[in-house]
Amino acid sequence: DALAILPPTRTLCPYCGVGCGLEAVASPQKSAVQSHNSYKIRGDRQHPSSQGMVCVKGATVMESMDKQRLLYPMFRSSLDQPLQRISWEKALEIIVDKIQQVKQTLGVSGLCMYASGQMQTEDYYIAQKLFKGCLGTNNFDTNSRLCMSSAVSAYGLSFGSDGPPCCYEDLELTDCAFLIGTNTADCHPIIFNRLRKHHKQNPHVKLIVVDPRCTATAEVADLHLAINPGTDISLLHGIAYLLKKWNLIDQKFIDNHTQDFEQYCQVISHYPPDKVTQICGISLEQLETAARYWGNARTVLSLWSMGLNQSSQGTAKGRCLINLHLLTGQIGKPGSGPFSLTGQPNAMGGREAGGLSHLLPGYRSIQNAQHRQEVEQLWQIPLGRIDAQPGLSAWEMFMALENQQVGLLWIVATNPVVSMPDLERVKNALRQSTFTIHQDAYFPTETAAYAHLVLPAAQWSEKTGTMTNSERRVTLSRAFRSPPGEARPDWEIFAEVGRRLGFEEQFNFSDSAAVHSEYVQLTAGRLCDQSGISYGALERFGPLQWPCPSAEHEKEVSSPKRLYTDHKFCTETGRANFCLDHSQGLAEPVDPDYPFVLTNGRLYGHWHTQTRTGHIEKIKKMHPKPILEMHPRDAEKLGIKSQDLVAIKSRRGTAQLEVLVTKAIAPGTVFMPMHWGFLWQNNAEVNSLTHPIACPISKQPELKACAVSVTPI
Numbered sequence: 001d002a003l004a005i006l007p008p009t010r011t012l013c014p015y016c017g018v019g020c021g022l023e024a025v026a027s028p029q030k031s032a033v034q035s036h037n038s039y040k041i042r043g044d045r046q047h048p049s050s051q052g053m054v055c056v057k058g059a060t061v062m063e064s065m066d067k068q069r070l071l072y073p074m075f076r077s078s079l080d081q082p083l084q085r086i087s088w089e090k091a092l093e094i095i096v097d098k099i100q101q102v103k104q105t106l107g108v109s110g111l112c113m114y115a116s117g118q119m120q121t122e123d124y125y126i127a128q129k130l131f132k133g134c135l136g137t138n139n140f141d142t143n144s145r146l147c148m149s150s151a152v153s154a155y156g157l158s159f160g161s162d163g164p165p166c167c168y169e170d171l172e173l174t175d176c177a178f179l180i181g182t183n184t185a186d187c188h189p190i191i192f193n194r195l196r197k198h199h200k201q202n203p204h205v206k207l208i209v210v211d212p213r214c215t216a217t218a219e220v221a222d223l224h225l226a227i228n229p230g231t232d233i234s235l236l237h238g239i240a241y242l243l244k245k246w247n248l249i250d251q252k253f254i255d256n257h258t259q260d261f262e263q264y265c266q267v268i269s270h271y272p273p274d275k276v277t278q279i280c281g282i283s284l285e286q287l288e289t290a291a292r293y294w295g296n297a298r299t300v301l302s303l304w305s306m307g308l309n310q311s312s313q314g315t316a317k318g319r320c321l322i323n324l325h326l327l328t329g330q331i332g333k334p335g336s337g338p339f340s341l342t343g344q345p346n347a348m349g350g351r352e353a354g355g356l357s358h359l360l361p362g363y364r365s366i367q368n369a370q371h372r373q374e375v376e377q378l379w380q381i382p383l384g385r386i387d388a389q390p391g392l393s394a395w396e397m398f399m400a401l402e403n404q405q406v407g408l409l410w411i412v413a414t415n416p417v418v419s420m421p422d423l424e425r426v427k428n429a430l431r432q433s434t435f436t437i438h439q440d441a442y443f444p445t446e447t448a449a450y451a452h453l454v455l456p457a458a459q460w461s462e463k464t465g466t467m468t469n470s471e472r473r474v475t476l477s478r479a480f481r482s483p484p485g486e487a488r489p490d491w492e493i494f495a496e497v498g499r500r501l502g503f504e505e506q507f508n509f510s511d512s513a514a515v516h517s518e519y520v521q522l523t524a525g526r527l528c529d530q531s532g533i534s535y536g537a538l539e540r541f542g543p544l545q546w547p548c549p550s551a552e553h554e555k556e557v558s559s560p561k562r563l564y565t566d567h568k569f570c571t572e573t574g575r576a577n578f579c580l581d582h583s584q585g586l587a588e589p590v591d592p593d594y595p596f597v598l599t600n601g602r603l604y605g606h607w608h609t610q611t612r613t614g615h616i617e618k619i620k621k622m623h624p625k626p627i628l629e630m631h632p633r634d635a636e637k638l639g640i641k642s643q644d645l646v647a648i649k650s651r652r653g654t655a656q657l658e659v660l661v662t663k664a665i666a667p668g669t670v671f672m673p674m675h676w677g678f679l680w681q682n683n684a685e686v687n688s689l690t691h692p693i694a695c696p697i698s699k700q701p702e703l704k705a706c707a708v709s710v711t712p713i
């Protein structure tokens with residue numbers, strides 16, 4: 001009974017970038033083994049981002065904690081042998097020897113780490129220090145490259161710095177929400193709940209959804225623009241054309257706070273309504289309605305995610321959306337601004353800690369000499385140790401395996417053998433790898449099948465650390481149970497390797513609080529200033545939003561914070577830049593051999609490659625199998641009915657799926673969910689079909705569209 005009155009542990013949902021607060025309540029029957037049954041999970045009503053709400057993933061997360069866990073290190077010298085249990089001592093010895101050997105043969109550029117937005121900020125930070133600082137290679141990238149690196153580049157080029165300028169309260173303060181490339185209802189459910197409630201209660205509030213598919217988000221929109229895939233920039237420039245023509249622009253804002261407006265006017269002059277409606281496949285009335293809703297609204301909030309980011313023009317798409325905010329002065333005030341939604345729970349914290357191959361902690365750039373020096377000084381490493389060139393991005397790492405340029409690939413908390421594009425090529429590259437480490441909480445996984453060494457990682461509920469959600473809010477995620485078997489927190493594994501490589505002083509941390517305290521020093525004075533955020537402050541005040549130069553400051557200013565309220569941007573001139581790019585369409589357009597555009601996305605219940613949600617009965621019942629959505633007109637032409645089995649073929653591979661004939665998808669486009677790897681269902685991997693052609697700036701692949709054929713089996 002005493003256990004029944006223990007206070008709940010306040011923590012954070014480890015799934016998506018919404019970052020909902022959770023409470024773990026110990027059950028009175030709590031057993032010594034602390035199985036998932038020992039805790040009940042509920043929403044944390046005091047968490048400002050979610051106010052007690054949770055979706056099915058957050059509510060059931062505890063059920064996935066004890067299923068198929070990796071309990072101890074295992075090793076094999078070649079992939080045709082079975083993995084055998086070894087001690088941590090032996091595993092660490094193998095890693096250190098291998099790193100020394102690769103340094104001598106290929107140089108430090110032969111060392112790569114491919115990590116994850118599932119890691120806590122402390123894990124990210126120590127990995128940066130090990131790879132970029134101590135080893136001297138920038139070959140550290142994460143699955144965030146597949147998720148939101150285009151949003152990072154878009155903010156950086158338009159505003160002079162990364163950083164979403166909005167907050168969740170804007171969802172309830174806006175007069176017009178413009179959602180493009182985001183199925184928010186399924187992928188960011190609690191954000192959508194807040195927006196939907198506001199929309200329902202305020203008839204004057206307009207909801208515009210741009211998506212080739214009639215999703216759960218689009219179903220409740222005032223205006224659904226089912227544009228042809230890849231035509232987003234034409235649509236955005238077409239709206240700008242009308243706003244300018246109707247003089248629904250904010251000339252004072254443009255004159256005082258932007259640059260390149262004249263050139264921008266030249267660009268949009270090429271997007272008159274008749275041309276745009278034809279390119280996008282929408283009516284003139286729809287285009288004009290969208291422009292009117294935007295132009296006449298007191299405040300406009302735009303939301304976007306992978307539908308824009310995962311594109312060969314991902315950066316330009318994000319920037320062209322930002323253009324509309326600059327044109328109408330819709331930024332830096334309540335209810336307005338361009339708001340990118342991050343996919344993973346700590347993709348934001350990763351950006352802040354420098355977790356992409358071109359970044360350093362505190363929103364610093366690898367290519368900036370002063371930035372490198374500032375980091376080298378704090379890390380107490382020789383000046384000049386950090387390489388001045390960006391390291392390999394995610395796709396480049398796997399391709400470097402093909403050329404034997406990589407001697408060690410360390411994959412952490414991600415499952416690229418399901419999530420990378422052009423999977424057959426990725427699997428072939430991994431077969432050629434001489435040494436692959438997979439550090440993860442779960443086993444087996446599709447990626448572990450290609451690993452020489454697997455390392456058991458502690459995960460949510462078993463380690464304490466911080467995460468930043470989409471609205472820049474940092475939450476302390478507390479441990480409340482022990483890791484199973486010999487699993488360890490990721491940062492402890494990296495630090496142990498660092499010490500064994502001779503960097504005792506750099507990795508002398510007693511706990512994750514000490515790691516965090518060093519990390520936040522590197523954010524002081526930067527846009528993402530978190531120097532006022534400590535574990536103590538998070539305990540005292542709860543989740544804190546940055547910029548937060550002192551916790552006292554946060555306490556006094558309790559209203560939600562937005563960036564750029566003074567309209568001074570981080571560029572050299574203090575003015576925001578208009579983007580002048582034109583639309584280039586899809587990287588792989590359809591042709592007679594591959595006549596359909598295949599698009600893909602998440603389902604409401606599942607998370608990424610199912611390492612967690614695949615073990616939750618309630619979610620498995622919601623989504624028992626992957627299904628291909630096809631429009632009735634296309635299905636009729638091919639003689640296909642619902643539940644028929646079809647072969648989907650692209651230039652890179654094939655898949656076989658059941659069909660659902662539905663008007664939810666536009667003619668000429670087919671939709672497939674992204675969650676099924678070969679461990680869950682044979683031949684249903686969407687990424688055996690997708691291509692790796694990427695945005696040249698963000699290096700984010702165009703996962704959202706490729707050309708396919710569909711034939712009945």
Ligand code: SF4
Nearest residue numbers: 013015016020055058
């Ligand atoms: Fe977790 Fe995201 Fe669902 Fe919130 S919306 S409970 S963060 S999965």
